[in-house]
Amino acid sequence: MELVLNIVSGFCLLTGSFLIFSGALGVIRFPDFYTRMHAAGVTETLAAGLILVGLMLIAGWGLVLAKLVLILLFILITSPTASHALGKAAWKAGLKPVVIENNKQQNEL
Amino acid sequence: MILITTTIALIVVMAMALVRAFKGPSVFDRVLAGNLFGTKVVLLIAVLGFLSGRPDFLDIALTYALINFISVIGILRFVEITKRTNNEEKS
Numbered sequence: 001m002e003l004v005l006n007i008v009s010g011f012c013l014l015t016g017s018f019l020i021f022s023g024a025l026g027v028i029r030f031p032d033f034y035t036r037m038h039a040a041g042v043t044e045t046l047a048a049g050l051i052l053v054g055l056m057l058i059a060g061w062g063l064v065l066a067k068l069v070l071i072l073l074f075i076l077i078t079s080p081t082a083s084h085a086l087g088k089a090a091w092k093a094g095l096k097p098v099v100i101e102n103n104k105q106q107n108e109l
Numbered sequence: 110m111i112l113i114t115t116t117i118a119l120i121v122v123m124a125m126a127l128v129r130a131f132k133g134p135s136v137f138d139r140v141l142a143g144n145l146f147g148t149k150v151v152l153l154i155a156v157l158g159f160l161s162g163r164p165d166f167l168d169i170a171l172t173y174a175l176i177n178f179i180s181v182i183g184i185l186r187f188v189e190i191t192k193r194t195n196n197e198e199k200s
Binding site for chain 1: 111112114115119122125126128137138141142145148152155167168170175178182185189192
């Protein structure tokens with residue numbers, strides 16, 4: 001039973017590590033603010049959830065599990081809220097996506 | 110072993126977020142990188158607690174998640190309000 005838990009937890013941790021790495025790669029390499037926000041915001045929730053679930057599986061029952069569940073709930077609530085506020089503030093400040101400019105240029109051609 | 114791999118991945122990701130925070134052309138890129146960095150710090154504190162065998166640092170991780178969210182919202186409000194007042198002074 002413990003072996004199975006360890007294997008599942010290792011799978012969750014490694015998948016979460018891969019997801020956060022791909023998200024950070026997108027944040028560095030994407031050309032536009034909105035695409036960068038997409039890369040960060042989409043991967044963040046699932047990666048944090050996977051890593052915390054992987055930690056929960058090796059924690060066992062107790063106070064540590066309760067704290068991990070609290071952290072997971074809080075990240076699941078606040079991370080999309082922060083992304084939404086960030087996107088709204090950037091749109092209100094007048095940041096335009098790159099794609100629209102390219103489409104205009106193509107239409108003019 | 111897997112915990113060490115996860116820790117290394119988290120540290121690499123935090124370094125990449127710092128690169129974006131230094132490079133970012135707009136304020137919002139920097140705020141985005143700061144938000145990413147904060148979330149990764151929460152995960153790093155949790156993983157390091159398990160790695161050292163004393164998962165007592167989870168309270169700090171919880172507090173850090175709270176502070177991170179409040180600070181992002183606060184910085185965004187600050188940027189929004191200062192830009193609005195600047196535009197009103199210009200017009």
